């Protein structure tokens with residue numbers, strides 16, 4: 465696993481954009497797996513700027529997002545569909561028909577999860593998957609559990625995630641209790657993983673994920689099983705314990 469510790473969030477975002485940009489140059493019709501949350505905002509803004517300058521194009525790119533809240537429609541400003549359009553899709557030259565997310569309005573979980581898995585399979589899988597990490601170690605919305613998920617699932621969000629994500633809502637009561645998420649198996653099958661994390665509150669979980677035991681209690685620890693495919697960029701705050709306790713295993717930029 466290549467772990468790069470950047471000085472700042474801005475540097476982390478630029479390096480991640482270099483890697484995703486290179487992916488689009490090498491394979492213009494890439495299938496990108498995308499993520500939400502605050503971590504990728506800088507990366508998405510960089511990608512939009514580079515697209516506006518003509519350095520990269522999304523015209524042949526297809527995207528599949530990791531997750532979506534159950535019960536929220538795409539026009540709800542808290543939905544991940546809304547987030548993705550606002551922060552990336554509306555700013556680049558991607559074709560609307562090439563954008564894919566789980567459908568949070570589909571109450572039939574069996575049908576929706578099967579649809580999303582079939583869709584990902586029909587695209588030939590994910591070439592590069594972007595991942596952030598929750599403070600409890602979740603990837604996508606795969607929460608700590610006693611087993612790893614394989615394909616797309618409907619997940620009950622943990623109290624810690626509801627609390628963490630309540631900052632985007634008027635109150636924690638408004639945070640949906642369920643979400644659809646791509647499964648860990650699908651994430652592991654991606655051609656490459658671009659992992660990003662920033663901020664002090666991620667330092668402990670990042671160390672656990674990369675150097676603790678591989679366990680479904682820390683879903684991100686699965687990445688240790690595919691070291692050759694993972695490129696991790698963290699800022700100095702999130703990487704603090706890596707630099708302190710695992711200096712041989714990280715590249716400090």
Ligand code: GLP
Nearest residue numbers: 500501502503596597598604605
């Ligand atoms: C959310 C998303 C994840 C994201 C994580 C971290 O719940 N489902 O895909 O990686 O939480 O979010 P943030 O980047 O805001 O810390």
